[in-house]
Structure formats: C-alpha cells, structure tokens
Amino acid sequence: MRKRAYLSLGSNTGDRATNLNAAITRLSQVGKVVAVSSFYETEPVEFTSQPWFLNCAVAIDTDKTPNGLLQAALAIEQEMGRKRTQEKGPRNIDIDILLFGDEVVDEKGLKIPHPGLPARRFVLQPLAEIAPQARHPVLKKTVRELIAALAAGQAVRIWGASTS
Secondary structure (H helix, E strand, C coil): CEEEEEEEEEEEECHHHHHHHHHHHHHHCCCEEEEEECCCCCCCCCEEECEEEEEEEEEEEEECCCHHHHHHHHHHHHCCCCCCCCCCCEEEEEEEEEECCCCCCCCEEEECCCCCCHHHHHHHHHHHHHCCECCCCCCCCCCHHHHHHHCCCCEEEEEECCCC
C-alpha cells in the first residue's frame, strides 16, 4: 500500500541545483514523485562556517516502509558521492525523511517525524509550499502552523529571486 512521504533535500557543494535535480530523478525510482517545491537558498544553521545551501521539499508516494525509504535515500546519497566527513558539514546531497504518512518511528538511526522539523525554517518553508496542511503526527499541528510559530531568523529565500 502506497504512503505519502515528505522529504527534505539539501546541497551546498558543487552545482547545487544539478545535485538536487539528480537526487529527485533518482527518487522517482523509489516511488512516484508527486510534488517538488521551489529551490530555496538557505543560510547554514548549527555549523555556520560553510557555504549556503540550496534546499527543496519533495512529496513521494511509495510502497516502501519507512526503513526501506531511509535505505533508498542513503543509497542515493552514496551513489551521488556523499562523504560524511563532518557532522552537519558541507555536503553535495542530503536527503531527510520529514514525514511518512501519519506514522511515528523512533528507532536507532530513524526518527519520523524528523526531530528538527518544527525548528527549521529551511525545511518548513519549502514543505509549506507543497503541503501546508500536512500534519505533524506528534505535535498535531500543520506545517503552516509550525512555520507561523517559528522565531525570527534563519534566512530562507526562493533561489534566483532578486535580493533588492
């Protein structure tokens, strides 16, 4: 039975847009990609001494289990040459599972909904573009409500948009 999952994709090394597009193409082999947000340029958080990211959100309908989807995402990252040399450091591709239907998963190596989801504008803003009414299964708030509750900060702008 197919479930709708929402993923966050990010890249801050190499040709960021090409990296995101390549990951989206590969995800189409994992399930049916039903929506892709605009690309957003975002300032790094936590480890800030690195280039800005390009992020997007993807909705995918998949027959995979949450763990199966995680394994597929990790395989895509590996195929694309991701090197995990520094936690939260620069990367050519990062794929995170944000939501998986209304499931809650708390296993070693896999937490759904993604624990950082409620606090990360760089994830919520692209997700709000494609799924504003998607509901966090623990907090019982929509993506739109989560983004409204964020404190100011975390620069996030549509990529290619004028900054003047």
